[in-house]
Amino acid sequence: MELKQKIEELKKAQGAVILAHNYQLDEVQEVADYVGDSFYLSKIAASIANEVIVFCGVRFMAETAKILSPHKTVLLPESDAGCPLADTITAEDVRSLKKQHPNAPVVCYINSSAEVKAESDICCTSSNAVKLVAALPDQTVIFIPDENLGDYVAKQVPDKELILWKGCCVTHAKVQPDNIKAVRKKYPEAKILIHPECAPRVVAAADFAGSTAEIIRYAENSKEKTFVIGTELGVLHSLAKSCPDKKFFLLHPGLVCPNMKKTRLHSIYNALQQRQAEITVTEELAIKARLALTRMLG
Numbered sequence: 465m466e467l468k469q470k471i472e473e474l475k476k477a478q479g480a481v482i483l484a485h486n487y488q489l490d491e492v493q494e495v496a497d498y499v500g501d502s503f504y505l506s507k508i509a510a511s512i513a514n515e516v517i518v519f520c521g522v523r524f525m526a527e528t529a530k531i532l533s534p535h536k537t538v539l540l541p542e543s544d545a546g547c548p549l550a551d552t553i554t555a556e557d558v559r560s561l562k563k564q565h566p567n568a569p570v571v572c573y574i575n576s577s578a579e580v581k582a583e584s585d586i587c588c589t590s591s592n593a594v595k596l597v598a599a600l601p602d603q604t605v606i607f608i609p610d611e612n613l614g615d616y617v618a619k620q621v622p623d624k625e626l627i628l629w630k631g632c633c634v635t636h637a638k639v640q641p642d643n644i645k646a647v648r649k650k651y652p653e654a655k656i657l658i659h660p661e662c663a664p665r666v667v668a669a670a671d672f673a674g675s676t677a678e679i680i681r682y683a684e685n686s687k688e689k690t691f692v693i694g695t696e697l698g699v700l701h702s703l704a705k706s707c708p709d710k711k712f713f714l715l716h717p718g719l720v721c722p723n724m725k726k727t728r729l730h731s732i733y734n735a736l737q738q739r740q741a742e743i744t745v746t747e748e749l750a751i752k753a754r755l756a757l758t759r760m761l762g
């Protein structure tokens with residue numbers, strides 16, 4: 465029997481749902497029930513009725529699903545699919561930042577561990593960071609751990625002072641302003657769509673910055689026909705499906721996240737068959753982290 469069919473049968477038998485981030489391999493996106501950005505997948509994880517969630521993404525995403533749905537079984541098919549950006553900051557680092565800026569709330573990008581979320585006041589994703597920071601009554605805000613996203617938010621909310629942590633996504637950090645110059649020359653008609661995890665000078669030189677879902681929506685709704693995409697390769701799959709009449713090029717050949725690409729069809733099959741890599745978060749930690757996450761979900 466084909467692997468896809470076996471996954472379908474196991475999924476049905478176990479009442480499982482498969483969530484996949486936009487950066488997952490095409491074959492994984494194809495078997496998923498829901499594909500989207502971090503914010504969308506968090507909302508789905510919080511509201512879905514299924515008892516088992518197979519989270520095809522990286523650890524912080526599966527952890528977030530477990531925190532939001534503590535009574536469900538959350539499986540991460542490849543247990544070592546991590547996020548180097550999330551690993552740049554520890555709970556102790558956050559406590560130390562809070563000591564230095566005792567009156568500033570901590571806004572924590574969802575790309576962070578459960579321990580870091582538990583020390584934070586509110587979580588955000590790249591699709592709602594500006595809105596959430598702007599809505600805070602405080603003038604000074606600690607924003608962790610992505611410095612580039614923090615810089616992007618600070619520019620949109622110029623009346624606030626953002627204390628930034630020097631974390632970054634190693635994949636998005638590969639893109640340089642020269643890459644933008646080169647594609648403007650090669651594809652002068654193209655719109656350049658960028659993830660705000662890219663460096664500030666790259667974001668400034670692009671035509672649009674947004675989360676993976678916002679990038680996809682922008683291209684879908686645009687009258688333009690050619691786009692250069694400044695985020696991970698995986699988004700090209702949804703774009704090719706929803707915009708068959710448009711052309712998409714990747715801004716930089718290095719925009720491939722090795723952790724997101726670890727999950728394959730056989731990983732999902734093994735996860736379902738052997739209940740492999742079940743995510744656990746202690747209730748003490750989950751209570752605090754959940755508060756920061758539910759404030760984000762509203």
Ligand code: 13P
Pocket residue numbers: 486500501502503575589590591633659661674675676677
């Ligand atoms: P999105 O929130 O845009 O899906 O991005 C998640 C991420 O990890 C970007 O690198």
